[in-house]
Amino acid sequence: xxxxxxxxxxxxxxxxxxxxxxxxxxxxxxxxxxxxxxxxxxxxxxxxxxxxxxxxxxxxxxxxxxxxxxxxxx
Amino acid sequence: xxxxxxxxxxxxxxxxxxxxxxxxxxxxxxxxxxxxxxxxxxxxxxxxxxxxxxxxxxxxxxxxxxxxxxxxxxxxxxxxxxxxxxxxxxxxxxxxxxxxxxxxxxxxxxxxxxxxxxxxxxxxxxxxxxxxxxxxxxxxxxxxxxxxxxxxxxxxxxxxxxxxxxxxxxxxxxxxxxxxxxxxxxxxxxxxxxxxxxxxxxxxxxxxxxxxxxxxxxxxx
Numbered sequence: 683x684x685x686x687x688x689x690x691x692x693x694x695x696x697x698x699x700x701x702x703x704x705x706x707x708x709x710x711x712x713x714x715x716x717x718x719x720x721x722x723x724x725x726x727x728x729x730x731x732x733x734x735x736x737x738x739x740x741x742x743x744x745x746x747x748x749x750x751x752x753x754x755x756x
Numbered sequence: 757x758x759x760x761x762x763x764x765x766x767x768x769x770x771x772x773x774x775x776x777x778x779x780x781x782x783x784x785x786x787x788x789x790x791x792x793x794x795x796x797x798x799x800x801x802x803x804x805x806x807x808x809x810x811x812x813x814x815x816x817x818x819x820x821x822x823x824x825x826x827x828x829x830x831x832x833x834x835x836x837x838x839x840x841x842x843x844x845x846x847x848x849x850x851x852x853x854x855x856x857x858x859x860x861x862x863x864x865x866x867x868x869x870x871x872x873x874x875x876x877x878x879x880x881x882x883x884x885x886x887x888x889x890x891x892x893x894x895x896x897x898x899x900x901x902x903x904x905x906x907x908x909x910x911x912x913x914x915x916x917x918x919x920x921x922x923x924x925x926x927x928x929x930x931x932x933x934x935x936x937x938x939x940x941x942x943x944x945x946x947x948x949x950x951x952x953x954x955x956x957x958x959x960x961x962x963x964x965x966x967x968x969x970x971x972x973x974x975x976x977x
Contacts (some may be wrong), residue, residue, distance in 0.1 A: 697925045698792070700783045700933050712791035712855050719794045719848040720776060723801075727950075730840050734957050741964045748971050 757956055765953055771946035778939055785936075791855035795936075796943045798848040799926070804947035805841035806906060808834040811955070812877070813903025816896040825966065828892055831899050833958035835880045837951060838902075842874035857919055865916035869909045876902040 775796070785792035812834040818827035849867065854860050861867070876898060883895045913922045930937040 697928045699786045701786045710855050715851040716793050719851045723844050738961050
C-alpha cells in the first residue's frame, strides 16, 4: 500500500508542466471562470481610472471657481 | 515624466491588448488545463501590488522622518493601488480556486494573509479619509507596518501547510516551461508599466489638491 502511494505521488509533477499527451476533458467548465477573471480586471481598471479622472476634474473646477472669486474681489 | 507619459501609455495599452491573445494561444497546463490561464494576470497583479507596497513603505518612512510632502503623495497614491491590485488578486484567485480546489474560498495561510494585507491598506485609506488633522502621520505608520507584513505573506506558503502553490513553482517555471515563463514576465512588465502610469496620474491629483489648499490659504490672507 505504501509502495502504491509513493508511486502515485511520484507521478504528480512538481510545479507547472505543459500537456504532452492528447486532449484532456474538463470536469468543471473553466471558460466562464477565466473570462470572468479577465473581464473583472478590465472593469476594475476602467472604473478606477475613471475615478481618478473625475477627481482631477473636480479639483480643476474648484481651482477655476476660486480663481474666478478672487478675480471678482479685485 | 510628462514627456514619457503618452509613449508609455501607448506601449502599456499595446501590451495589454497583446497579452490576452498570447494567453489564449499559450499551451494548457497538464493538471489544471484552461483555468491555469488565470495565472498570467493573477501573478502579474501580485507583482504590481508588491511594487506598490514597496513604494508606499519607503514613501511612508520618508514622510514620517523627513516630512516630505511629495513622499506623502506617493504613499497615498500607492496605497490606493495596493487595494485595487489586491482586490483583483483575491478575486482572480477565488475563481481559480473554484476550479483547482473545488471551492470559491479557502482560509489557508496565503489567502488569509493576503486578505489581511489588503485590509491593512484599506485601513490606511480610511484613516486618510476620515482621520482628520494629523491622520497623514498615523497612516504613514500603517503604511510602514503594511509593507513589513508583505514578506510574511510571500513566505507563508513555504512556512505553513497550505494548498496554495509554493514559491518553488515560479523558481522552476523558466526551466520546465519557458513559454509560460516568458509570458508571465511579459504580463508582469505590463502591470509594472501600468503601476508607474497610474501612480503618476494619482500623484498628479495629490499635487493639484495641495495646490488648491495653498490657493485657499492665500485667499484667506
